[in-house]
Amino acid sequence: MDTVTPPARFDPRGLVELDERVPGTAEIDGDRASFDARDLTTRQINLELRRLVYDLGVHDITVMNPGAKHSLGVGILARCKITFQGSLGYFACGLIDGPEIHITGRVGWSACENMMSGVCEIDGNAGSLTAAALRGGDVVVRGRVGARTGIDQKGGTVIILGDVGSMTGFMMQRGRQIICGNAGHGLGDSMYDGVLYVGGKVASLGIDCVPGEWTDADTEFVTRKFGIYGLGDPPELQKFVCGKKLYNYDSLEPSERKMVL
Amino acid sequence: MCGIAGIIYRNGNGAHRVGADMTRMLQSMKHRGPDSTGYALYRRPSTDLIMRIKLADGEANGDIEYADRLRHRRREVESRLRAAGARIDSIEDINDYTIAAALDYHGELKHLADYVESVPGAEVLSAGSALEIIKDLGDAQTVGTSYKLDGYIGTHGIGHVRMATESDVDISNAHPYWAYPFSDVAVVHNGQLTNYHQWRRRLERMGHRFASDCDSEIIAVYLAQKMSDGASLEDAMRMSLEDLDGVFTYICVSDDALGMAKDELAAKPLVLYEGDDMVVLASEEIAIRAVIDREIETYDPYESEVMVWTR
Numbered sequence: 180m181d182t183v184t185p186p187a188r189f190d191p192r193g194l195v196e197l198d199e200r201v202p203g204t205a206e207i208d209g210d211r212a213s214f215d216a217r218d219l220t221t222r223q224i225n226l227e228l229r230r231l232v233y234d235l236g237v238h239d240i241t242v243m244n245p246g247a248k249h250s251l252g253v254g255i256l257a258r259c260k261i262t263f264q265g266s267l268g269y270f271a272c273g274l275i276d277g278p279e280i281h282i283t284g285r286v287g288w289s290a291c292e293n294m295m296s297g298v299c300e301i302d303g304n305a306g307s308l309t310a311a312a313l314r315g316g317d318v319v320v321r322g323r324v325g326a327r328t329g330i331d332q333k334g335g336t337v338i339i340l341g342d343v344g345s346m347t348g349f350m351m352q353r354g355r356q357i358i359c360g361n362a363g364h365g366l367g368d369s370m371y372d373g374v375l376y377v378g379g380k381v382a383s384l385g386i387d388c389v390p391g392e393w394t395d396a397d398t399e400f401v402t403r404k405f406g407i408y409g410l411g412d413p414p415e416l417q418k419f420v421c422g423k424k425l426y427n428y429d430s431l432e433p434s435e436r437k438m439v440l
Numbered sequence: 441m442c443g444i445a446g447i448i449y450r451n452g453n454g455a456h457r458v459g460a461d462m463t464r465m466l467q468s469m470k471h472r473g474p475d476s477t478g479y480a481l482y483r484r485p486s487t488d489l490i491m492r493i494k495l496a497d498g499e500a501n502g503d504i505e506y507a508d509r510l511r512h513r514r515r516e517v518e519s520r521l522r523a524a525g526a527r528i529d530s531i532e533d534i535n536d537y538t539i540a541a542a543l544d545y546h547g548e549l550k551h552l553a554d555y556v557e558s559v560p561g562a563e564v565l566s567a568g569s570a571l572e573i574i575k576d577l578g579d580a581q582t583v584g585t586s587y588k589l590d591g592y593i594g595t596h597g598i599g600h601v602r603m604a605t606e607s608d609v610d611i612s613n614a615h616p617y618w619a620y621p622f623s624d625v626a627v628v629h630n631g632q633l634t635n636y637h638q639w640r641r642r643l644e645r646m647g648h649r650f651a652s653d654c655d656s657e658i659i660a661v662y663l664a665q666k667m668s669d670g671a672s673l674e675d676a677m678r679m680s681l682e683d684l685d686g687v688f689t690y691i692c693v694s695d696d697a698l699g700m701a702k703d704e705l706a707a708k709p710l711v712l713y714e715g716d717d718m719v720v721l722a723s724e725e726i727a728i729r730a731v732i733d734r735e736i737e738t739y740d741p742y743e744s745e746v747m748v749w750t751r
Contacts, residue, residue, distance in 0.1 A: 194471055283735075284735060287725055304738065344740075
């Protein structure tokens with residue numbers, strides 16, 4: 180057992196969270212485990228999750244009373260199932276690669292940021308910047324979300340059953356979003372590529388976001404995704420894509436350009 | 441980055457532990473701003489005008505004349521209150537440099553406040569029949585304990601934890617701001633205003649005074665100006681969305697209402713819980729959880745939204 184105490188840090192404003200030890204409070208039953216997060220700090224909860232997933236190889240974990248704490252379930256890079264019974268704060272489940280996560284409450288800003296693969300299902304509402312810079316995997320929100328959903332999205336699928344705020348799909352580069360409710364102003368502003376499906380009303384389209392042509396592949400995709408998550412029949416959707424009017428790329432490197440000139 | 445919070449109880453008997461609830465909410469958001477903490481708390485209106493006055497700021501460095509200076513200022517403030525036509529019913533010494541005076545005064549509030557503030561170093565933190573603003577350096581635990589807010593009973597309140605970005609770390613630059621010279625109105629703000637100097641010059645020309653260099657003070661004075669022109673709190677807030685430039689989410693309170701406004705970019709966060717018993721709003725849900733220990737439905741308001749709740 181390691182008994183070395185970490186050196187005290189200079190922390191005049193009392194903001195640094197100490198180097199915690201793994202609490203080890205989870206009740207493990209074969210391939211399943213659960214623990215109560217009520218009295219644990221953010222760091223302790225994440226360390227406990229890591230111990231269960233990486234050290235013990237537990238594949239089904241339930242976290243009770245997360246209490247809207249920030250940065251929970253981040254950076255999990257293994258296939259497993261995690262259920263949060265309650266709400267999470269900011270930066271929930273960011274940078275994950277592989278896990279299937281289910282959150283029974285709501286999440287704050289920047290949930291599933293930079294997620295690589297896996298699934299994150301959120302039963303409640305979500306804050307702004309949900310699925311920012313999403314690279315892969317599916318994010319399903321059953322409630323409504325704030326502004327700038329899927330900003331800089333580079334892959335994967337975002338499904339929102341409620342309304343979305345302004346600048347949804349801002350600078351999106353790849354991937355798809357299925358929005359069943361209404362969309363706020365500036366939908367798909369400055370998007371490079373990817374597809375936005377909207378079921379409700381669009382307050383206004385952003386720069387260079389235009390209606391797209393519906394194909395059988397779209398029907399197949401939406402129906403398949405709704406089937407996977409048991410969301411019933413999809414509503415009638417409108418498709419929006421990039422108009423590519425802003426495509427003014429120069430394929431030459433700066434040094435090559437000099438040679439041409 | 442700052443943290444803002446507000447709470448209004450809907451069963452309006454006015455006997456709620458608003459001080460303790462606000463401290464719990466603000467302490468849970470300490471990471472958003474550890475520089476200073478402020479409260480604007482409301483209780484059932486009294487017949488007196490309650491004026492909280494600060495006598496010194498950032499000069500409690502123990503120099504030999506400090507105590508004398510404070511005594512002199514206090515005497516001076518008292519005599520000016522009387523000279524302006526107020527009857528002093530009681531004066532409470534909150535700490536070395538803050539007093540709360542209960543006044544019988546029926547004249548123009550601007551006249552009284554200006555006369556008090558003509559004492560060098562004195563600043564009126566708040567004035568009203570129900571409002572009291574408490575603000576100081578340190579986190580919520582520190583301020584709440586030193587001002588004994590744990591036992592504060594009231595009807596509603598707002599609070600702020602500050603991470604200074606635009607101006608100094610001292611009491612004058614801490615939130616909430618009283619909507620000088622409009623009684624019982626206070627504001628907390630999270631964000632930055634980019635047309636601050638324009639509006640400050642404009643409002644100064646109209647005769648308003650500014651106690652700090654903080655951009656957020658504009659919101660309070662702006663709302664006061666619009667309301668003295670006859671606008672309701674909600675209308676004044678709606679006008680501010682057009683007139684103020686920058687990123688902001690702010691919470692504004694009057695003696696019977698609490699409202700929020702969010703800029704057109706929705707750049708600053710706010711989470712809302714609307715229950716039958718109370719409405720709680722904060723920059724982060726973790727603050728709402730600090731006062732409600734059960735699963736609740738919360739959501740983020742969208743851009744350009746203004747909402748007002750009454751108790």
